[in-house]
Amino acid sequence: MTRIGILTSGGDCPGLNAVIRACVLRGSRDHGQEFVGILDGWRGLVEADFIDLDWMSVRGLGKLGGTILGTSRTSPFGERGEAGGVAHIKANLRSAGVDALIVIGGEGTLAAAQILSSHGVQIVGVPKTIDNDLSATDYSFGFHTAVEIATEAIDRLKTTGESHHRCMIAEVMGRHSGWIALHAGIATSAHAILIPEQKASLDQICDWVQQPFQRGRTPLVVVAEGFVSTEMTQPHSERGLDAFNRPRLGGIGDQLAPIIEERTGIETRSTTLGHIQRGGAPSGADRVLATRLGRAAVDAVKDADWGTMVASRGTDIVRVGLEESVGRLKTVPPERYDEASFLFG
Amino acid sequence: MTRIGILTSGGDCPGLNAVIRACVLRGSRDHGQEFVGILDGWRGLVEADFIDLDWMSVRGLGKLGGTILGTSRTSPFGERGEAGGVAHIKANLRSAGVDALIVIGGEGTLAAAQILSSHGVQIVGVPKTIDNDLSATDYSFGFHTAVEIATEAIDRLKTTGESHHRCMIAEVMGRHSGWIALHAGIATSAHAILIPEQKASLDQICDWVQQPFQRGRTPLVVVAEGFVSTEMTQPHSERGLDAFNRPRLGGIGDQLAPIIEERTGIETRSTTLGHIQRGGAPSGADRVLATRLGRAAVDAVKDADWGTMVASRGTDIVRVGLEESVGRLKTVPPERYDEASFLFG
Amino acid sequence: MTRIGILTSGGDCPGLNAVIRACVLRGSRDHGQEFVGILDGWRGLVEADFIDLDWMSVRGLGKLGGTILGTSRTSPFGERGEAGGVAHIKANLRSAGVDALIVIGGEGTLAAAQILSSHGVQIVGVPKTIDNDLSATDYSFGFHTAVEIATEAIDRLKTTGESHHRCMIAEVMGRHSGWIALHAGIATSAHAILIPEQKASLDQICDWVQQPFQRGRTPLVVVAEGFVSTEMTQPHSERGLDAFNRPRLGGIGDQLAPIIEERTGIETRSTTLGHIQRGGAPSGADRVLATRLGRAAVDAVKDADWGTMVASRGTDIVRVGLEESVGRLKTVPPERYDEASFLFG
Amino acid sequence: MTRIGILTSGGDCPGLNAVIRACVLRGSRDHGQEFVGILDGWRGLVEADFIDLDWMSVRGLGKLGGTILGTSRTSPFGERGEAGGVAHIKANLRSAGVDALIVIGGEGTLAAAQILSSHGVQIVGVPKTIDNDLSATDYSFGFHTAVEIATEAIDRLKTTGESHHRCMIAEVMGRHSGWIALHAGIATSAHAILIPEQKASLDQICDWVQQPFQRGRTPLVVVAEGFVSTEMTQPHSERGLDAFNRPRLGGIGDQLAPIIEERTGIETRSTTLGHIQRGGAPSGADRVLATRLGRAAVDAVKDADWGTMVASRGTDIVRVGLEESVGRLKTVPPERYDEASFLFG
Numbered sequence A, B, C, D: 001m002t003r004i005g006i007l008t009s010g011g012d013c014p015g016l017n018a019v020i021r022a023c024v025l026r027g028s029r030d031h032g033q034e035f036v037g038i039l040d041g042w043r044g045l046v047e048a049d050f051i052d053l054d055w056m057s058v059r060g061l062g063k064l065g066g067t068i069l070g071t072s073r074t075s076p077f078g079e080r081g082e083a084g085g086v087a088h089i090k091a092n093l094r095s096a097g098v099d100a101l102i103v104i105g106g107e108g109t110l111a112a113a114q115i116l117s118s119h120g121v122q123i124v125g126v127p128k129t130i131d132n133d134l135s136a137t138d139y140s141f142g143f144h145t146a147v148e149i150a151t152e153a154i155d156r157l158k159t160t161g162e163s164h165h166r167c168m169i170a171e172v173m174g175r176h177s178g179w180i181a182l183h184a185g186i187a188t189s190a191h192a193i194l195i196p197e198q199k200a201s202l203d204q205i206c207d208w209v210q211q212p213f214q215r216g217r218t219p220l221v222v223v224a225e226g227f228v229s230t231e232m233t234q235p236h237s238e239r240g241l242d243a244f245n246r247p248r249l250g251g252i253g254d255q256l257a258p259i260i261e262e263r264t265g266i267e268t269r270s271t272t273l274g275h276i277q278r279g280g281a282p283s284g285a286d287r288v289l290a291t292r293l294g295r296a297a298v299d300a301v302k303d304a305d306w307g308t309m310v311a312s313r314g315t316d317i318v319r320v321g322l323e324e325s326v327g328r329l330k331t332v333p334p335e336r337y338d339e340a341s342f343l344f345g
Helices: A016-031 A042-046 A078-095 A107-118 A143-164 A179-187 A202-214 A252-264 A284-302 A334-343 B016-031 B042-046 B078-095 B107-118 B143-164 B179-187 B202-214 B252-264 B284-302 B334-343 C016-030 C042-046 C078-095 C107-118 C143-164 C179-187 C202-214 C252-264 C284-302 C334-343 D016-031 D042-046 D078-095 D107-118 D143-164 D179-187 D202-214 D252-264 D284-302 D334-343
Strands: A003-008 A034-038 A050-053 A100-105 A123-127 A167-172 A192-194 A220-224 A268-272 A308-313 A316-321 B003-008 B034-038 B050-053 B100-105 B123-127 B167-172 B192-194 B220-224 B268-272 B308-313 B316-321 C003-008 C034-038 C050-053 C100-105 C123-127 C167-172 C192-194 C220-224 C268-272 C308-313 C316-321 D003-008 D034-038 D050-053 D100-105 D123-127 D167-172 D192-194 D220-224 D268-272 D308-313 D316-321
Touching: A003 A016, A003 A042, A016 A034, A016 A100, A016 A284, A016 B334, A034 A042, A042 A078, A078 A107, A100 A107, A100 A284, A107 A123, A123 A284, A143 A167, A143 A179, A143 A220, A143 A268, A143 A284, A143 B284, A167 A179, A167 A252, A179 A192, A179 A220, A179 A334, A179 B284, A192 A202, A192 A334, A202 A220, A202 A252, A220 A252, A252 A268, A284 A308, A284 A316, A284 B143, A284 B179, A284 B334, A334 B016, A334 B284, B003 B016, B003 B042, B016 B034, B016 B100, B016 B284, B034 B042, B042 B078, B078 B107, B100 B107, B100 B284, B107 B123, B123 B284, B143 B167, B143 B179, B143 B220, B143 B268, B143 B284, B167 B179, B167 B252, B179 B192, B179 B220, B179 B334, B192 B202, B192 B334, B202 B220, B202 B252, B220 B252, B252 B268, B284 B308, B284 B316, C003 C016, C003 C042, C016 C034, C016 C100, C016 C284, C016 D334, C042 C078, C078 C107, C100 C107, C100 C284, C107 C123, C123 C284, C143 C167, C143 C179, C143 C220, C143 C268, C143 C284, C143 D284, C167 C179, C167 C252, C179 C192, C179 C220, C179 C334, C179 D284, C192 C202, C192 C334, C202 C220, C202 C252, C220 C252, C252 C268, C284 C308, C284 C316, C284 D143, C284 D179, C284 D334, C334 D016, C334 D284, D003 D016, D003 D042, D016 D034, D016 D100, D016 D284, D042 D078, D078 D107, D100 D107, D100 D284, D107 D123, D123 D284, D143 D167, D143 D179, D143 D220, D143 D268, D143 D284, D167 D179, D167 D252, D179 D192, D179 D220, D179 D334, D192 D202, D192 D334, D202 D220, D202 D252, D220 D252, D252 D268, D284 D308, D284 D316
Parallel strands: A003 A034, A003 A100, A100 A123, A123 A308, A167 A220, A167 A268, A192 A220, B003 B034, B003 B100, B100 B123, B123 B308, B167 B220, B167 B268, B192 B220, C003 C034, C003 C100, C100 C123, C123 C308, C167 C220, C167 C268, C192 C220, D003 D034, D003 D100, D100 D123, D123 D308, D167 D220, D167 D268, D192 D220
Antiparallel strands: A034 A050, A308 A316, B034 B050, B308 B316, C034 C050, C308 C316, D034 D050, D308 D316
């Protein structure tokens, strides 16, 4: 009987629990597999912090946000270095009688999984990124939920903007890719969508804001947290000075608001949606995707298809090499951004 | 300048207004096209009941459910027959100076569009089916919204079932295909998903109900309205006797409830979600899909790519021949149904 | 140390778990009380089916729909009769070392509680009715949630009605009182609100439907399940013939639809919201009310204020005698119904 | 025929449009009144910027967030001073043939209305405050919606906190009163609720955070924007230095997060819910309240009951003198705050 360890790593994402549930239910019912939960991502693997996961313990998890296994941003190798780290992990797996790993995580996590795989650890990956920026998968769970939450929140901002004749800015997640901003911006008919992949000048942004205002509309700007205007010397930093060398007052939305207000004369307010985009119950679409991925992962384990990850392609769930999601982000291509541009201004 | 008539036909579907808006905005801003709204589907075309649609009139429609153009299930040809009907429609279009048609509808509507196209009417189709049963498109707008609404509603039913130790049945839409039932059933961890494509016996259904009950769980059955059990002599009819030759008390859910209760001894309640699945604001995902399709439709008009329809394939929007969606439904394939079976019982 | 048994009885209602949680947290933290959960309402009391309830076991329950204790519509006395039943219950309480009872339920449950109280059982009541029809309390938990769910669902029905130029009927809960129909009807601007407390003729109803239709609006009728028109010989029955002596096709909404359609010529569709109104996560308002009531109940136990129930009055939580909620329903007074009448027609 | 001007003033609030609709429908249908919309609050009155408001123009407004009349924070008197301002306004009303005013606004707006009333302007007030801090009314529309939105958002934050073992801080609205924080905090089982009315030390807050963490729970802090800890020298200011004399990084939540993290060693994240709390569709409860208040306001006009405002008391809508809401805020009384304290820590 195969004994499988499962870990979730990186930022929280709606659907993690649905993946775990699907792995355990499918594996224990149909493949006779056994499961071990590894706590808090790589930390639990390094420290051999495991719990049993049986059928009963995962019932009802489908709609629960977050991950019952906990997560962290710990590296699997740390001070031991890669060679020492791998040996240490292998010893921990052997002691616990764990034959295979299912690793649910983003680009960094999957890169580490690939290293472990290259050292002979029997491993299958499940892509996880709320930002939808992993190559090799069309969509990733969590992303759909984030878009729905952002859409609902921005719908709300719009009526306040209209009542006060204000320009409203909504800052959404997306440090390196603008998928959430693109989708939520299209869904809410934003007059400007600002994403890391597409530079825009302050003049351009202010023009997009002024056009609808002159038609009697309320300008709406949806901006991804990683957006950088052409005038900025750097992406906004976490602390200290902002990208315009002024004391930092928050994210990019908070930085843009006073500039737009000053240049256009239109009262401007910014809201940072923040963590509400990544918590809570997954949408129906994400529960389906997560369940299908979890099922496919234990099927790959059964087939001993090591070093692969499961991915969404069209309406299918497929297996691809772990390397396909490592080393390059799936950013918004220019033609997808252009698709939205008829809404601008 | 091209003057385009737009019509929406068939059952209501969240996202229709978003398609209309995208057509008009994109077409008038980027292609110099003009737009005419055709009221209540084919009826407005037959009776030359048109309204002007300009840029201003479609702003704000993205999140509005339903269709501002109205819809109906009227046939375009009627008593005039195909030849007479086509001639009549062509005359109406000529009188109104309409050069091209964008037709948003399901299988029947697209079949009629194909006939018009074969008679030289310049036409582009947009697939619309809340049931997701059109060939040639991976997903259709409205479907995502229906799944989210059904998922939320079924989540609610589950806690009531648990409090009363009841089996809960949720009847969702799907006369000929079970996509909504499949997705909402996976999302809510149904113990049985019953769809038109897959016969199941009452014994099988009762077994799926009894298993979770014996584990102390609340059985959940998600059934598509078009499901037929192996014992049934016919699909349930609209009026009169039901498929078990008893006075009909409602849909298939209402028919199954007393049978399950009688056979298993488990108190059983059925809820028919009905029209709430097809009304109201579209989800973010459907707004994005509808907007992309509407944009692509006027681009096809600009390219004079007549007789085509726009469709979703993977992450792309593509053009296919109208005939691809006509004559055969996209039903749930057995392997997709099997994917969910590890949740059953 | 006081040892308190808690039971939930009657139909499911969002907020039951929040009451249980508040009792246990407040009681164990601030009053040194101990708690016992009585399973499935009176059944668990009669059959001595108890579980321990400590602080840890109720954490996280605030937002969970339903009741972890289960519920039933069992009578506490049954075949033993009142005298025998009371004696049996007292013996069960004594055996389990339970000093006091907190009983969460509706009119029937509170009447039984009053009988137990009159026989010396130390008892405090918490009013529970999703229909909001208990005297002595301004509002009851569950009602707010039901109104929000019904409002959202009816919002959705309206856009479908508009697209198809149909009259839409929404049947909501309310067998004996029309509070949900009144509030949801006002919230959704219904053209007719039909409640058990106010007879209306079919002529009147059809007139209310025709007026908005002639103005180009979509008629909306919100009807409580217990409504009886002046022409009806009886309230609709569960099975068999309907109130118009035709084979019964469902609830009052399903009965009205064909009649309205026939008389007005306006296509009419009915949706029965059903169990989704009483399941699932409570609204914020209901969580607050339920939490305050639960806290107040254990405070009443601490004060040995037996035979009372806690209730909402204005912004306060007060104690009243159990008898205040027994024997008469809080129906919608004519002046509250008249308040809505400017929306009609 | 009485001709009534309506204005909405101050911050946006869900339910404003429902009040406007109820005024116009009730007044025009039942009292033969006529209506004039005054644009952007007092600004429109000072500048005689009016629009016609008839029955048709307000249909469908019940669920629409914001105010179709626009709003502003302009003072009605401005440079003209009180005497000159009043005379100017009276002249504007006379010119437009407006006999009476319905003024929908908060404490400042109602104070100005009282002054106008004392100078003979025929005026009726409708209380509007999303913070629920107006004396003379039990609850105000907008507040219920804000609590529901905050509750949903905080539910989402909690699962992220649990996955990462973080302390989560949610900053909600409430500059001078903590009603939203109190209700949303109870609804989400916050381990600390921090409101302007109740000072708390950083030691106390950190203690509340550490206790649940040691039990393996995720600490949740709900803080009103106007909260001031005992160590703070001043409420947080809009710009510049914060209350701890460090460069200001945002609201009170953003200020508390690093302090809590440093003192407790628990990773802490803050989210400011911001404008999403005041925009968008009103909840069912707020639509009902707003509709009842609007209806009552035109009834007061019909009765020439000048200088009054309509208010919610228990389940009733009553009339009180405008002065009752002027000059003192309805803050959270200590006993209401104490009611929540059993959840803390």
